[in-house]
Amino acid sequence: MAYKLRLKFNKYAHMIYIGHLDLMRYFQKAMRRAGVDISYTSGFSPHQIMSFAQPLGVGVFSNGEYVDISVESLTSSRQLVKALSGVMAEGVDILSARLLPEDARGAMASIAAASYTVSFRTGSEPGFDLAQALTDFYNRDSILIEKETKKGSRQVDLKEHIYALSHDAGENTVYMLLDASSGGNIKPNLVMETLYDFADARLGEFDLIVTREDIFAEDHDASGQRRFISLNDIGKDY
């Protein structure tokens, strides 16, 4: 019988230049190096049963990435994290390994939101009052933008897809919680670009340093209120 596990990892240093497909290959090799008893599909070219929550753009840091794997036997969270940590390259750390309930949805299917911290490259800080601009921006009733899609462009109210937006004056960073669902995924750069537009400023291509902090699924509490749960909190240590 196979078990579903969810691994949480981060991405930093030179690993931010490894694209999504190469990261998948990297993890496949890491599973072999660590001797993880991962499940394979059948057929002439069996492949590992592994799925990533959401691709991370090249150049973006992360403190909360997820990959779900299926394994044939269980050791323990601690042992799996230890085995994988022993075969990682600098720039990816395995942060946790959790056993998912049998009925859990795959990481990819359950995504509702993602949180980000945006900072500025030295010398590329905004020339306007960022705190004030953020407040003005987020206090608007609607933030209408043209969003490019495969079928052309359509008008989207960005505000509906921003679940939180705040400024850390000490660090001069922007924190945001954004829609990451398959239908309404918003990238932090789009939010910042729009913010700059409203402030009559232009965002340079390399001005931002973006870190994805975490990825969330959603559910509803007893009163029917929507709430976000970190993908890491869906499974449990074993």
Added chain:
Amino acid sequence: MRKLALSDEILLTVEKPARYIGGEIGSVQKDLSDVSIRFAMCFPDVYEIGMSHLGIQILYELLNRYDDVWCERVYSPWTDLDAVMRRDHIPLFSLESQTPIREFDFLGITLQYEMCYTNILQVLDLSGIPLLAKDRGTEDPVVIGGGPCSYNPEPIADFFDLFYIGEGETRYRELMDLYRQWRGIGEGMNVLQRQKEPEEWNRQGFLRAASHLPGIYVPSLYEASYHEDGTLRSFTPKYEDVPAVVRKEMVSDLDQSVYPTAPVVPFIRVTQDRITLEIMRGCIRGCRFCQAGQLYKPLRERSVETLKKYAAQMMKNTGHEEISLSSLSSSDYSGLSDLLQFLMDECGRQKVNIALPSLRIDAFSLDVMNKVQDVKKSSLTFAPEAGSQRMRDVINKGLTKEDILGGAEQAFKGGWNKVKLYFMLGLPGETEEDIRGIGELCNDIAMLYYDTVPKEERKGRIQITASTSFFVPKPFTPFQWAPMDPPESFLEKAGICKDGIRSQLNQKSIRYNWHEADTSMMEGVLARGDRRLAAVILKAYHKGCFYDAWSEYYHHDVWLEAFRECGLDPAFYTTRKRSEDELFPWDFISCGVTREFLLREWKNALAGRASSNCREKCAGCGVASYGVGICPGAGYIK
């Protein structure tokens, strides 16, 4: 954390930034305070090609096992980054420490094919190292060349301080010790201490002393003179203590030599994205066109036990999903069935694919292929190299039409219906009939398919792919005397071959590809060139040529212009008929195989006489003087 040499802005702009960041699994990090010598190992082509090369991984392992040496890697930046580095004056850097190549003690460059010669200049140029060895000073790394093309190093002799002729495993320790001695690097003196006191040192003295080491060739210590007709008159050392003949270095026991069982695992997909298990060196077949066959003689095998151990370690250390065997002719490996059985068991368990090398097609190999490949998708590969039996005797390719048809018949019965065939055009003494033989052989295979497989069992039409490359005569082969065809004649021959295929009954089942003629011609020039060509290569580079091995970047017209401006005629090096007693630029190198043997084989070729292979009967090539491997008297038992 390592600081990268390139800014985020550049890395986010160039194609495949992972080419330049290092930090891969298996890459070696050392502390500059722990090492005395820094060695940069270069494959002068793009990362994906360079990372696929076993030789570099072996030397990387060898040098990094030395406590006092840190060997790092460097490859040619792709054209996009090349432009940025020139624009922003960014010096070329190593992948591991991300520091400038010019700060290294050695820059080793592997020479795997002639068309990478301009990339050597790119690497030197971007590093800020003078392109000509004579212009280098005490601040510059010692530039070493090695690999198959160093067996005729003359066209690039001016760019190198020294060449290492032969297999790298044997003399590097001595070379490092000699360097320590000449640079006054005392016991325990590290790189950081050395950097504080940049010392004057006797570079020329070191090179002179290095020339006394077996296998080391220092081009600046030799002088060439020419006859009026442009052929070489003499090639002699300038000093008495410098050896007149440089003899190749060779590993005698592969089981005892170093092997990279934890090689670097690239993040991005590279050309050979798998575990490479080198099962043997050398080849028993004396194919007369094949340079590797002569250079790496005699055959030396690794034992099955050693290979099993390596395979298991490499699977564990790399996590690669595929393993392949490397050798010049894997079917000749005496432990093949034992090894493959082990790999099939082990790989089946670990879900690792086995990529089979081109094995001779027979019942055994078909059985193995059937087990490890999807028959519906895989194809059979034959390399008859020539279309007619007469021509195959000329080139001493011991593969008969019966072998091919026999193998194909068994394969068809086993469900295969895709066949790939490799040929060469422009072989010595080739006639129209030989060329038409290619189409006939393809047609015979197609007919055989329809005769062998009943209609109701056929899964579609048979698919035959015939590919031809143009023959390039190489040094240290019996064909080193052969005139090479000019490009016009190559294209004409490709036309005859195409017509020959198109006139066959089953022509619709046959696809035909041929190689470009211009690059083959330039490869021919550089392969048998002399010292005077350095000026042409330099000129071509200054005119913008590099990445010549990539057809989209090869500019034939620019190369021809460089030849004209240097007053040299490319035809002198290619189509010219060489006399039996002509002194060749590479004659001062000995690869163990004697010139007398090669000449005897050249005459056998012209007479259409095949020769024995090393297992049947020793042909007396001369390499037995090393007393190793399969040679008579070397104690080889298999």
